[in-house]
Structures are given as C-alpha cells and as structure tokens.
Amino acid sequence: xxxxxxxxxxxxxxxxxxxxxxxxxxxxxxxxxxxxxxxxxxxxxxxxxxxxxxxxxxxxxxxxxxxxxxxxxxxxxxxxxxxxxxxxxxxxxxxxxxxxxxxxxxxxxxxxxxxxxxxxxxxxxxxxxxxxxxxxxxxxxxxxxxxxxxxxxxxxxxxxxxxxxxxxxxxxxxxxxxxxxxxxxxxxxxxxxxxxxxxxxxxxxxxxxxxxxxxxxxxxxxxxxxxxxxxxxxxxxxxxxxxxxxxxxxxxxxxxxxxxxxxxxxxxxxxxxxxxxxxxxxxxxxxxxxxxxxxxxxxxxxxxxxxxxxxxxxxxxxxxxxxxxxxxxxxxxxxxxxxxxxxxxxxxxxxxxxxxxxxxxxxxxxxxxxxxxxxxxxxxxxxxxxxxxxxxxxxxxxxxxxxxxxxxxxxxxxxxxxxxxxxxxxxxxxxxxxxxxxxxx
Amino acid sequence: xxxxxxxxxxxxxxxxxxxxxxxxxxxxxxxxxxxxxxxxxxxxxxxxxxxxxxxxxxxxxxxxxxxxxxxxxxxxxxxxxxxxxxxxxxxxxxxxxxxxxxxxxxxxxxxxxxxxxxxxxxxxxxxxxxxxxxxxxxxxxxxxxxxxxxxxxxxxxxxxxxxxxxxxxxxxxxxxxxxxxxxxxxxxxxxxxxxxxxxxxxxxxxxxxxxxxxxxxxxxxxxxxxxxxxxxxxxxxxxxxxxxxxxxxxxxxxxxxxxxxxxxxxxxxxxxxxxxxxxxxxxxxxxxxxxxxxxxxxxxxxxxxxxxxxxxxxxxxxxxxxxxxxxxxxxxxxxxxxxxxxxxxxxxxxxxxxxxxxxxxxxxxxxxxxxxxxxxxxxxxxxxxxxxxxxxxxxxxxxxxxxxxxxxxxxxxxxxxxxxxxxxxxxxxxxxxxxxxxxxxxxxxxxxxxxxxxxxxxxxxxxxxx
Numbered sequence: 049x050x051x052x053x054x055x056x057x058x059x060x061x062x063x064x065x066x067x068x069x070x071x072x073x074x075x076x077x078x079x080x081x082x083x084x085x086x087x088x089x090x091x092x093x094x095x096x097x098x099x100x101x102x103x104x105x106x107x108x109x110x111x112x113x114x115x116x117x118x119x120x121x122x123x124x125x126x127x128x129x130x131x132x133x134x135x136x137x138x139x140x141x142x143x144x145x146x147x148x149x150x151x152x153x154x155x156x157x158x159x160x161x162x163x164x165x166x167x168x169x170x171x172x173x174x175x176x177x178x179x180x181x182x183x184x185x186x187x188x189x190x191x192x193x194x195x196x197x198x199x200x201x202x203x204x205x206x207x208x209x210x211x212x213x214x215x216x217x218x219x220x221x222x223x224x225x226x227x228x229x230x231x232x233x234x235x236x237x238x239x240x241x242x243x244x245x246x247x248x249x250x251x252x253x254x255x256x257x258x259x260x261x262x263x264x265x266x267x268x269x270x271x272x273x274x275x276x277x278x279x280x281x282x283x284x285x286x287x288x289x290x291x292x293x294x295x296x297x298x299x300x301x302x303x304x305x306x307x308x309x310x311x312x313x314x315x316x317x318x319x320x321x322x323x324x325x326x327x328x329x330x331x332x333x334x335x336x337x338x339x340x341x342x343x344x345x346x347x348x349x350x351x352x353x354x355x356x357x358x359x360x361x362x363x364x365x366x367x368x369x370x371x372x373x374x375x376x377x378x379x380x381x382x383x384x385x386x387x388x389x390x391x392x393x394x395x396x397x398x399x400x401x402x403x404x405x406x407x408x409x410x411x412x413x414x415x416x417x418x419x420x421x422x423x424x425x426x427x428x429x430x431x432x433x434x435x436x437x438x439x440x441x442x443x444x445x446x447x448x449x450x451x452x453x454x455x456x457x458x459x460x461x462x463x464x465x466x467x468x469x470x471x472x473x474x475x476x477x478x479x480x481x482x483x484x485x486x487x488x489x
Numbered sequence: 490x491x492x493x494x495x496x497x498x499x500x501x502x503x504x505x506x507x508x509x510x511x512x513x514x515x516x517x518x519x520x521x522x523x524x525x526x527x528x529x530x531x532x533x534x535x536x537x538x539x540x541x542x543x544x545x546x547x548x549x550x551x552x553x554x555x556x557x558x559x560x561x562x563x564x565x566x567x568x569x570x571x572x573x574x575x576x577x578x579x580x581x582x583x584x585x586x587x588x589x590x591x592x593x594x595x596x597x598x599x600x601x602x603x604x605x606x607x608x609x610x611x612x613x614x615x616x617x618x619x620x621x622x623x624x625x626x627x628x629x630x631x632x633x634x635x636x637x638x639x640x641x642x643x644x645x646x647x648x649x650x651x652x653x654x655x656x657x658x659x660x661x662x663x664x665x666x667x668x669x670x671x672x673x674x675x676x677x678x679x680x681x682x683x684x685x686x687x688x689x690x691x692x693x694x695x696x697x698x699x700x701x702x703x704x705x706x707x708x709x710x711x712x713x714x715x716x717x718x719x720x721x722x723x724x725x726x727x728x729x730x731x732x733x734x735x736x737x738x739x740x741x742x743x744x745x746x747x748x749x750x751x752x753x754x755x756x757x758x759x760x761x762x763x764x765x766x767x768x769x770x771x772x773x774x775x776x777x778x779x780x781x782x783x784x785x786x787x788x789x790x791x792x793x794x795x796x797x798x799x800x801x802x803x804x805x806x807x808x809x810x811x812x813x814x815x816x817x818x819x820x821x822x823x824x825x826x827x828x829x830x831x832x833x834x835x836x837x838x839x840x841x842x843x844x845x846x847x848x849x850x851x852x853x854x855x856x857x858x859x860x861x862x863x864x865x866x867x868x869x870x871x872x873x874x875x876x877x878x879x880x881x882x883x884x885x886x887x888x889x890x891x892x893x894x895x896x897x898x899x900x901x902x903x904x905x906x907x908x909x910x911x912x913x914x915x916x917x918x919x920x921x922x923x924x925x926x927x928x929x930x931x932x933x934x935x936x937x938x939x940x941x942x943x944x945x946x947x948x949x950x951x952x953x954x955x
Binding site: 212213214215217218221232233234239240241 | 830831832833893894895896897920921922923925926
C-alpha cells in the first residue's frame with residue numbers, strides 16, 4: 049500500500065512548516081532511515097527521515113514552499129507492489145487530484161481529512177530521546193519504597209548492564225551508580241571485586257556519607273546547538289578574527305534615555321540596547337567599508353544595514369535581524385526588538401527572521417560582563433560585543449571625573465575589514481554613543 | 490642432541506593440569522606438545538583421585554550388602570575377591586589413561602615421552618633413554634605435580650609403611666592399619682579399609698580430623714567414623730614408624746602426653762605432598778620460588794616471561810580441578826593476554842569416605858576470624874525425604890552467608906553423595922548469587938539437593954522442614 053508522508057509536527061508550538069528542500073527526487077529509491085526532506089519549523093530546520101521503503105512517487109510541494117499545515121500530505125511513497133490505483137486512492141483520500149499538485153498551502157479541509165488517514169510515522173531527527181531503562185531489580189531486595197526509588201534512579205542506563213547479584217546489592221547498599229563502573233568479569237560483567245575496588249578508590253566516601261555519585265548525562269544536542277556548534281566552529285577556524293576595544297562614556301546616553309522614557313509606560317520604554325542598535329546601524333551606514341562580507345574571493349558590500357541581534361533563550365540563542373536599521377527610528381527599533389524577544393522566547397520566530405544579516409550585536413551588559421570577545425557569525429564581517437555600564441574614573445580635561453563607562457569590543461573579519469576600517473567604525477560608534485543627540489539626524 | 494620442532498606451547502606433565510591445558514591450547518590453534526615421563530593422566534588418573542574412587546565404590550557396595558536386610562533384601566552369603574577389587578581399580582585407571590591418550594591425539598597434541606626440563610627461556614629438553622631432544626617453544630607450562638611428603642622417621646618402605654600409592658595395590662587386606670594423617674587421603678583409606686574389616690586407627694596431630702574442614706563437619710565425621718569402629722586419635726604426635734618383620738611398630742604421644750608404642754599390620758603415611766620442582770631446569774631461567782612452590786601471578790605466569798606453572802607446583806590446595814582450571818587460565822592468557830575474564834577462583838574440596846564430605850569457601854571459624862558478620866543455616870539430612878528413602882540420612886548441609894551483603898561465603902556438607910551436591914554452591918558462588926537467588930531457585934523433589942535449599946532458608950530462619 050502506498051505510504052503517505054505528512055508534514056510532521058516537530059514541536060508543540062508548530063502549526064505549520066516550510067518545505068526547505070527535498071533531499072530526494074521523484075523516482076528515487078528510498079530506504080528506511082533516508083533523509084527525504086528538510087523542513088523549516090518555527091525553531092530550526094529539521095530533517096525528515098523515512099520509516100518505510102519504496103520509491104518517491106510524488107511530491108506535493110516544491111522546495112521553499114511555506115506555511116504547510118501540520119499533517120498535510122507532502123509526498124507519496126510507492127511500494128514495489130503498489131498499483132497506480134492504490135496511489136490514486138491515497139491521493140483521493142487526501143482530496144488531491146493529479147493536476148492539482150500545489151506549490152502552496154493545502155487548505156484546512158485537507159488537513160482535516162488527513163487526520164482520518166493513517167499517517168506515515170516520521171521521526172524528526174532532532175527529537176531528543178533519553179530513554180531511561182531501569183535494570184530489573186528484585187523487589188525483595190528492597191526493603192522500603194523510598195529505597196526502591198533511589199535504587200531505580202541510580203540504576204539507569206540505556207543498555208542492560210551485566211552485574212552479579214552480589215555486586216548489584218553491594219552497589220545498592222553503598223549508593224553506587226553502577227553505570228560508573230567498568231565490569232572486569234566475563235564479558236564485562238560487574239563483579240564483587242569491581243564494587244569493592246570502587247568503594248576503596250573512593251575511600252569509602254559513599255558508604256559513610258551517603259553521597260550519591262552523580263553520573264554524567266549524555267544527551268543528543270538539539271538542532272539549535274548543532275547549528276551553533278557548526279557555524280561558530282567554522283567561524284573560528286576559517287574567519288581570521290581581530291579584536292578592537294573601546295571605552296565609551298555613556299553619561300549623556302543614560303541621561304538621554306531617562307528623558308525619553310520619563311513619560312512612557314513601562315512597555316514602551318526604550319532600552320539601552322535599542323539605542324546601541326541605532327548607533328551601530330548609523331555607524332555602519334556612515335562607514336560602508338565595514339558593512340560587507342567575504343564571498344569566495346569577492347567582497348560583497350551590502351546596500352542596507354541589517355543587524356542580527358543576539359537574544360539568549362533557553363538552550364541557545366537566536367539572532368533575529370533588524371533590517372534597514374539605518375532607516376529605522378528608535379521607536380521602530382524598540383518595538384521590533386520587543387516583538388523579537390517575545391517571539392524568540394516562545395519559539396515563534398520564523399527562520400527568515402533570523403537567517404542572513406550583515407553584522408551582529410551581542411550585549412551581555414545585563415549579565416554584568418565588563419567586556420568580551422564575540423565570534424563572528426559568518427558570512428558577516430563583524431560583531432560588536434557590548435559590556436555593562438559601570439562607573440569609572442575618567443580623565444577629562446586633566447580632571448578625574450566619575451563617568452558611566454561601557455566597553456565595546458569589535459570582532460572583525462580581517463579578510464574584509466582591516467584594523468583601520470574597524471577603528472573608524474568604532475570611532476564613529478563611540479562618537480554617536482557619547483553624543484546621542486546625533487541620532488536625531 | 491637432536492633439535493626438532495618448534496611449538497607455541499610445550500607442557501611438561503600430563504596430569505589433570507597438563508593434559509587439560511594441552512587440549513585447550515590445541516583447541517585455540519596453538520601448536521602444542523605435552524611431555525610425560527610416565528603414564529598419561531598423571532597421579533590423578535593413575536595413582537590418585539580415580540583409582541581410589543574405584544576402591545571406595547567397592548567398599549561402599551560391601552557396606553550396602555552388609556546392611557541389605559534393612560531394605561528387605563536377604564543376601565545369604567557374600568564375599569569379596571581382593572585381587573579383583575585392586576585389579577578393577579587399575580583397570581579403571583588404565584581406561585582413563587587411554588582416554589587421555591585418545592583426547593590428546595584427537596586434538597592433535599604432540600605427545601613427547603620422556604623427562605622434560607627447561608633449558609633456558611623458550612627451550613625444553615626431553616630426555617628419553619639417555620637420548621636428549623631439544624624443542625623450541627614460545628611458552629612453557631610446568632605441570633609436574635607433586636609426590637608424597639617424606640618426613641624423617643616416617644619414610645615409606647613400600648612394604649609395610651605405605652605411601653598412598655602402595656595403599657592402592659596391596660596383595661591382601663591388612664588386619665590392622667595405622668593411618669598417619671587425617672586429611673582427605675588418610676580418611677579415604679581409613680574408610681575403605683575399615684569397610685572391608687581392617688582394624689583402623691587414625692592419628693592426627695591437629696585437634697580434629699579433616700582439619701581444613703568446618704569444625705562441625707570434622708566433629709560429625711569423627712562421630713560417624715567412630716560409630717563404624719575406626720579409632721581416632723587427634724592431637725596425637727607420631728614419633729616414628731618402624732617396619733618390622735610382619736608389620737609396623739609406631740611410637741606416638743597422645744593428647745594427654747602419654748607415650749604409646751603399638752603394632753599394626755600396615756601403616757599409611759598421608760601427611761601431605763611436596764611439589765616436583767627438582768630437575769625441571771628452573772635454574773636455567775629466572776623463576777621465583779618460595780618454600781618449595783613456584784610463584785605465579787593471576788595468569789599462572791612465573792617470574793620468567795613465557796613460563797607458566799599450574800597445579801600442585803603452585804601450592805595448596807593440591808587438587809586436580811585446581812590444576813585443570815589453572816591450566817586453562819594459563820593457556821587462555823597465552824592465546825590472548827588482553828582477555829577480560831576476571832572471576833572468582835573458589836576451589837571446592839571433596840573427601841569420598843563414607844560419609845562423604847564436601848565444602849567450598851570459608852569455614853565458619855575462618856569467616857569469623859576474618860571479622861565477617863555471618864548468617865549460617867544448617868539442615869540435617871534427617872529432614873530430607875530422599876535421604877531417608879535411601880536409608881542414609883546421617884549428615885547435614887551448612888551454608889554461611891555474609892550477614893551484611895548476603896554473599897554466599899561458604900558451604901559445608903557431609904552425607905551421601907554430597908560430593909555431587911557441592912557443585913550447586915560452586916555455581917552460585919561463581920555467579921555471586923546472594924541468598925535471594927538461592928531462595929528463588931527451584932530444587933527438584935525428592936532429592937538430597939533440597940537440603941541445600943533448606944540450609945540456605947535456615948540461615949534466614951525460613952527453613953520449612955525443620
């Protein structure tokens with residue numbers, strides 16, 4: 049029987065997905081475990097793995113098709129013995145006519161019909177599965193339920209552990225996590241001696257202090273982590289970073305912000321970060337030599353200033369892009385950022401909102417970091433790392449003055465930005481930050 | 490000298506250590522030769538474990554016949570043919586020795602007849618009728634066993650003062666017999682000759698007979714033997730034994746310090762054994778020894794790389810099954826030095842007297858001396874249906890656990906066929922079973938082995954049939 053491949057639901061918040069690209073062509077042999085397609089979700093791009101085998105008979109969307117409802121039919125897998133009729137029946141089931149293969153959304157009705165059909169199970173590769181199987185434990189060995197809980201908690205692993213009954217009991221009595229122990233018995237079976245050695249090597253710590261040895265936990269990295277790992281590793285390996293640091297006196301900026309926010313309700317207040325974005329946008333616009341990207345032996349000078357702003361979320365970070373910052377006023381920047389932050393936290397940013405960008409801004413000031421060196425997000429040419437605002441003594445006109453100071457560190461891609469260009473950019477940035485009135489222009 | 494083949498392993502001695510090692514070695518594809526100066530199978534098959542079991546079977550039948558009317562069977566008149574009993578024992582040994590020959594050939598082990606010795610690392614010289622042959626080999630396993638210990642004043646004369654070997658092949662049964670040494674060998678001969686009607690006296694210098702056994706076992710055994718009219722003198726020191734014209738005259742001091750001088754037809758000296766480490770060429774290599782035994786590591790390798798020692802050469806307990814196990818241990822290591830097969834080497838011991846005695850692990854006394862908090866269970870065979878049916882319910886089974894961990898640390902048994910029952914404990918200890926695993930084991934009914942279960946249950950006050 050022909051198998052329906054449906055748009056998977058890859059997260060609780062996902063209602064629709066984009067078909068980033070097909071990894072197989074119509075007519076290709078598909079084996080179980082093959083990656084059929086990449087789907088963009090609200091959070092990340094994920095791969096769809098085939099469960100069944102067959103030939104990719106039809107795809108119902110082209111690469112890049114957006115907004116496909118969850119559980120919509122996206123492709124049909126044909127088994128060896130399937131007749132044309134069976135394929136047609138499947139399509140009929142999903143209210144699709146041959147000529148009707150669409151490049152855009154299927155309508156709601158189809159989704160409803162889908163729910164009746166037996167959907168092809170799809171395992172999103174990203175899905176984290178930490179299976180914890182507890183070792184069979186004889187209930188008799190456990191004298192009370194709290195001990196049992198402890199026992200089961202400690203005796204977890206994703207595979208069966210060979211251990212002698214005596215060793216198991218000794219491990220339990222001494223609160224030893226047997227997953228920490230390498231068995232020396234036949235075929236790696238954990239035997240009494242292994243437990244004794246473990247206890248001795250820990251100086252009886254477990255026995256007398258009742259300390260539970262915490263085990264290392266291995267988890268599959270989320271796709272977000274993988275992307276971060278991959279991109280930043282690439283960046284540090286391939287992009288020749290150089291760093292320039294500058295201290296900005298932000299007395300006027302702080303004062304200015306107070307004035308702006310004075311009569312605003314809390315939801316509309318402008319943040320320091322908003323102002324920094326504006327200042328960076330203006331600087332890049334004024335120093336176009338810095339707003340560029342290395343591209344395979346060519347340099348791509350960007351026409352607009354699109355700034356990726358790093359937003360930390362649980363388990364990673366998003367860098368939604370404020371496009372054409374040079375044309376936005378502070379209010380617009382602020383509103384956009386509030387929207388981004390809120391949607392980043394609820395996982396509702398669209399990939400197109402965080403993919404691309406010309407330059408990045410990362411602010412760890414709110415975490416009390418004085419200054420730091422950030423890694424460039426390729427193919428961008430630079431990232432500005434903002435530290436917190438702290439009071440520092442500053443010599444102004446031969447006088448020591450206590451000022452609010454903010455350290456900004458630029459990481460630049462030396463392939464396209466030289467030290468002098470970077471210095472020019474920072475100097476421009478400092479001049480705007482220290483004289484925020486310039487932002488009015 | 491003739492130089493011949495090169496081997497991966499040459500084993501000197503074909504006893505239960507050597508021949509088992511040879512077969513294993515060949516099984517693993519190693520080119521293997523075994524050197525034997527006498528009969529294949531060593532002492533165990535030819536002059537030890539096996540022929541004595543054949544003799545003890547005869548005495549057991551003799552005993553059963555003597556009480557056959559208890560079972561409603563009237564045997565009008567029965568008699569025994571001593572020479573046939575001895576001949577059968579020899580025949581059993583021959584059969585098994587031939588069996589070893591067959592097995593070695595089947596496994597393509599080269600059998601080299603002669604006296605083997607090391608001649609430097611990787612070289613073995615075999616001497617046969619003044620002809621010496623040199624063999625090169627990557628590994629040598631020494632498995633030359635042991636011989637009866639000889640003590641001044643107690644030298645065997647092989648006529649009236651016997652070693653165990655002489656005691657296996659006497660022309661006729663002695664009227665009276667003095668057994669010097671109440672270890673397994675002495676007790677087996679005492680039991681055998683007593684059942685055939687010899688007047689048997691056992692002298693033991695230590696406080697109890699079978700001194701390595703659990704105290705309760707030793708005391709129970711003593712009671713059984715004394716009921717069967719064996720005289721047992723413990724804490725008694727033998728001064729000397731002299732061969733006289735018709736028998737022996739023994740001088741000893743009993744536990745009260747009184748001197749005795751008594752006459753017996755024959756005496757058996759069974760006071761231990763000495764390892765055969767002489768004439769092995771140990772001085773041609775660097776092999777560390779200590780007090781007459783060869784020192785080896787966990788893999789039975791000596792201080793000289795590539796030279797291994799197994800069995801009696803490496804010290805007590807002097808048991809065939811220990812030798813076999815060490816033989817395999819050594820060969821497996823030679824084959825794969827990186828193997829991971831750490832396991833408990835707990836060696837059971839058996840005495841095939843009537844009653845039989847079998848044990849493994851620690852005695853109660855030793856466990857307590859080690860500071861282990863114990864739980865012990867004991868089940869008398871009087872409570873076992875199968876034993877009562879057999880008409881043989883003298884005996885008990887005792888099980889000792891570590892009270893804290895439930896580790897099975899010792900088992901001791903006396904009674905009918907307990908030498909067959911002990912294996913249950915061997916497996917349980919090897920697998921590190923706790924009392925729960927034994928509780929959960931279903932023992933077949935009716936068998937004497939149910940007493941194992943009961944004994945285990947009793948340790949936790951759960952026995953059903955007491």
